[in-house]
Amino acid sequence: MARPATAAVRLLTGEREPVRLATTINITLSGLQTIDGVLTEVGDRVLVKNQTNATQNGIYTASTGAWFRAADARTSRTMQKGTTVHTQAGSTNAAKVFSFQTDEPVIGTDNITLSLYLSDNALGDAQAAATAAAGSASAAAGSATAASTSATNAATSATNAGNSATAASGSASAAATSATNAGNAVTAAAGSASSAATSATNAGNSATAAAGSASAAAASAAAINLPAPVANTFLKRNAGNTAYVPIAAIDGADVSYTQGGAGSLARAMQDRARERISVLDFTGVDPTGVSDSRAGIVAADAAAAALGKALYFPKGNYLVSAAITPSSFACWLGESKAKVTLTTTSATADLLTVSNGSFTLDRISFGTNITRTAGSYFNISANVVSITNFNMTGAFQGIFLSAAVSTIFVANGNISTASASSIGIRLHGGVAVEIANMIVVWNGAAHPFACLYIDNGGDYSFTNCQFLAGTNGAQIAPAAGQSVAYCRFTNCWFDTSLGAGLSITPTGTGTITGCDFVQCWFSTSGTHGVQMAPGASASVTNVNFANCFMLNNASSGVTLTGAVIADCNFVNNTINGPGTAAGFSLNFGVVRARLQGNRLGGLLYGIFSDGTPTDAMIYDNSFVSCTNKIAGAWLGSTRIERNAGYNPVGAAGITPGASPYTYTAGASPETVYTSATTSITAATQGGVSILPAALGANVPLCIQLEPNEAVAITYTGTLTARKMVH
Structure with a gap:
């Protein structure tokens, strides 16, 4: 009977891939050797079935060194009882099929036995058996004939002996002894005849039995009723x-x-x-990367969608000449992201245009065989999309959310970009977008415009992502009429950028609000770790950084300058070197910035102000090896308190004015010590008198002031004063 012709059929029917040879004796499992009359070659599959140590039996791959079990016959399941394998060559075993006979063997422990299952020519075998049986019958019939002849000869001998006895009776005296001897001869001859007759009977019975066997064999052959062999059937x-x-x-x-x-x-x-549909089930799909597979993939996707099945991509490189739009509710599954690639042959076309909702893709990678100058590997304009476990190489834009979509999940991917104009991930709209475990990096030749670019949308979540070696690692830049709100970055890296690790630069009337960065890393950038620079009519509000690291950025760890930067918080961050940079640089447009609990070291300026920030709160920071800890002037109700290495600032003189003299403390708490040569007649703090009675000549007055708090002193004579800045 012909064998199944495909790997799928072999898998499902328990047949292994054919072997070239099968052993007839115990062999050494190494080196090229002669088996069943044929010299093995490297890569030959050999069925080893006669080992003295039967645990070694199985299917092996021949090599010049040690032999190893074949990939499809290494486990208990792949050598289960009933599994068969066909032998192609050999003087003894060619065209035979052998069957494994050990139930659920433990490989390397249990003996593995095999037996002959059948040969390729079952009809010929049956006919040969019938011919042999007929030969046996013919031989038995010949034996019966010979026995019958012997019986006839014996009877003739008996007759002759009787005649001799009659002749001898005429001379009784002379022939008595002869008669007696003749009678004895008659008796002996009769016994011989009887024996011969018995032999004839037995031979006849043998002939009958042999004829029956021949008849049964012929009937069996007829019952098989096999037609003449036909090729490829x-x-x-x-x-x-x-x-x-x-x-x-x-x-x-x-x-x-x-x-x-x-x-x-x-x-x-x-x-x-049919539980899963493979793209290789359809005409025009080429996994070798030679022919365009687009039409076949489109047909396969439509068929899978119609049946509600997943579409499976086996190992291969599939060329795609133009964009493919997956069906609604399509599910594309690859064998492995390292083994399955969709390769675009277009420099500008999208690879997948996801405009139908509820699309899932897993374990498929994307590439190009041409330099990309436009287009995206994924252009997503539909809701409910999941993209996981993938690689992208040579991307002009890797993933592009081109519309106000929702419920998007992207995870466990790597994107390398094509050129200085490239963007790894671009978010142009949407809500409820989660991106996790991503690496976006340059191609080693040209730094992309941005690894991540966001210009519209919100409710974005990024976890464990790395944005490396872009011109900007990430850029958030809504333009006129656009806004970005409520983004959260957790444990993300923005490193080795030519410009800023993170650039927050809205333009026109663009707004950014409610964004959090937690346990993120901004380091080794060509300019700033974090840059906020809104345009003249744009704004940045409520952007917060906690437990982050800004290390070795050329110009500053964080720089804030622009039209409106309000209510931004920097808490428990670490900012270090180089010695020519500033930890925080706060400039025009900064309002109500809170810097608290940060650790700053090895900097030219720990915290720098250009004299324009208003109502800043600078608490509990520490400075180590900073040339200037806090420098510059502050406006409004700025408070600078409890900063280790800076507060207390120390004592300083005060030059009083004419009575009544009003003194206002700076950004840090102060203690003011004053006295008059004649008297101090009144002192009010916050509009409330703090002096129960006039003080005489040179009697000191001590006044505690909070940051930016004022005291008014009325005196006579000459007023002298000093302060301690805490």
């Missing part, structure tokens, strides 16, 4: 189960499949195989 029992008929292909509905194990049931192999 299979044999199938007819509907009446009376004969075999040739068919061109196996119908999957006629082959059963059983998983094995308690509770398993037999199913049609066709149903089992």
Whole structure:
């Protein structure tokens, strides 16, 4: 009977890939050697079935060194009892099929036994058996004939002996002894005749039995009812189960499949195989990367969607000449992101245009065989999209959210860009977008415009992402009429950028608000770790950084300058070197910035103001090896308190004016010590008198002032005063 022709059929019917040779004796499992009369070659599959140590039996791959078990026959399941393998060559075993006989063997522990299952020419074997049986019958018939001849000869001898006795009786005296001897001869001859007759009877019985065997063998051969062999066909029992008929292909509905194990049931192999649709089931799909596969993939996607099935991509490189739009609710699954690639051959076209909702893709990578100058690998304008476990190389734009979409999940991917104009991930709209475990990096030749670019939308979440070696690692830049709100970055890296690690630069009337950066890393940038620089009519509000690291950025760890930067908080961050940079540089447009609990070291300026920030709150920061800890002037109700290495600032003189003299403390708490040569007659703080009675000549007055708090002193004579800045 012909064997299944495909790997899928072999898998589901328990047949392994054919072997070239099968052993006839115990062999050494190494080196090229002669097996069953044929010299092995490197890569030959060999069925080893005669080992003295039967645990070594199985299917091996021949090599010049040690032999190893074949990839499809290394486990208990792949050498389960009933599994078969066909032998292609050899003087003894060619065209034979052997069957594994050990139930659930533990590889390397249990003995593995094999037996002959069948040969390729079952009809010839049956006919040979019938011929042999007929030969046996003929031989038995010949034996019967010979026995009958012997009986006839014996009877003739008896007759002759009787005649001799009659002749001898005429001379009784002379022939008595002869008569007696003749009588004895008659008796002996009669015994010989009887024995010969018995032999003839037995021979006849043997002939009858042999004839019966021949008849049964002939009947068996006839019952098999095999037709003449036809090339490239299979044999199938007819509907009446009376004969075999040739068919061109196996119908999957006629082959059963059983998983094995308690509770398993037999199913049609066709149903089992159709659980998942493969792109290779469709015309025009080429996994070798030679021909365009687009039309075939489109057909496969439509078929899978119509049946509600996932579309499977086996190992391969699939060329795509133009954009593909997956069906609604499509699910594309690759064998492995390292083994499956969709390769665009267009310099400008999108690869996938996801305009139908509820699309899932997993374990498929994307590439190009041409320099990309436009277009995206993913252009997403539909809701509910999941993209996981992928690689992208040579991307002009890797992932582009081109519309106000929602419920987007992107995770476990790597994107390398094509050129200085490239963007790894671009978010132009949407809400409820989650991006996790991503690496976006330059191609080693040209730094992309931005690894991440956001110009509209909100409710974006980024976790464990790395944005490396871009011109800007990430840029948030809404333009006129656009806004970005409520983004959260957790444990993300913005490193080795030519410009800023993170650039927050809205233009026109663009707004950015409610963004948080937690445990993020901004380092080794060509300018700033973090840059906020809104345009003249733009604004940045409520952007917060906590437990982040800004290290070794050329110009500053954080720089804030622009039209409106309000209510931004920097808490418990670490900012270090180089010695020519500033930790925080606060400039025009900064209002109500809070810097608290930060650790600053190895800087020219720990915190620098250009004299314009208003109402800043600078608390509990520490300075180590900073040339200037806090420098510059502050406006409004700025408070600078409890900063280790800076507060207390120290004592300083005060030059009083004419009575009544009003003194206002600076940004830090102060203690003012004053006295008059004649008297101090009044002192008010916040409009409330703090002096119960006039003080005489040179009697000191001590006044505690909060940052930016004022005191008014009325005196006579000359007023002297000093202060301690805390």
